Amino acid sequence: MATNAELTQRLPGEKPAKPAFALILGWLIPGAGHLLTGKYIRAALLFAAVLGMYITGLALNGQLYTTISGEILDILSYVGQLGLGLLYFLARWFGWGAPSIVTTLADYGTKFLIVGGLLNIISAVDAYSLANGRKALK
Amino acid sequence: MITHFSAVLLFSLFVSVVFGITQRTQPEKMVRFGLFCFACMVGACILVSWLMYFIKH
Numbered sequence: 157m158a159t160n161a162e163l164t165q166r167l168p169g170e171k172p173a174k175p176a177f178a179l180i181l182g183w184l185i186p187g188a189g190h191l192l193t194g195k196y197i198r199a200a201l202l203f204a205a206v207l208g209m210y211i212t213g214l215a216l217n218g219q220l221y222t223t224i225s226g227e228i229l230d231i232l233s234y235v236g237q238l239g240l241g242l243l244y245f246l247a248r249w250f251g252w253g254a255p256s257i258v259t260t261l262a263d264y265g266t267k268f269l270i271v272g273g274l275l276n277i278i279s280a281v282d283a284y285s286l287a288n289g290r291k292a293l294k
Numbered sequence: 295m296i297t298h299f300s301a302v303l304l305f306s307l308f309v310s311v312v313f314g315i316t317q318r319t320q321p322e323k324m325v326r327f328g329l330f331c332f333a334c335m336v337g338a339c340i341l342v343s344w345l346m347y348f349i350k351h
Contacts, residue, residue: 198315201311201315202311202312202315204311205307205308205309205311205312206308206312208304208307208308209305209308212296212301212304212305212308215296216296216301260298261296261298261301264298264301264305267305268301268304268305271305271309272308275308275309275312278312278316279312279315279316281316282315282316291319292319
């Protein structure tokens, strides 16, 4: 178990990053928060993973939630997809994604888009933790 | 064409990559945890699929 002193310790040559900036940038562009903290391989892997979820979701004709209806599941799905950051707004701008779910695979596609957004939020929070020193930079 | 099973594999792969990187601090542990998550997700999916098959038949 690492102590607090070990967790906040930075390796020589590592640049401190602004935590809030890493969080917002990480949300807007998947992996960009890690890029800011100097974790290039992790950034590339996170970008590939979230982009993969996004492309697979769209390829399966997943539904893109554009408006908030009164139903709780729709609201949660909308918030989840918002986690995709710029990718979500790109899909809205170009009209990608189905307006409704018509097949089983399209339902899977919708879940890919939602979970992709949630994964992006997790990675942005991880970048925040790296930037403020809560998570060790190894 | 993406099948149901290939969708499972892709989903598990992408989720495992993010879980591995974000939930562990050391690279070796990240790889190990990512592989563990992948095996758990795919294994559970196959198990539940066979369970549903036997329930139906």
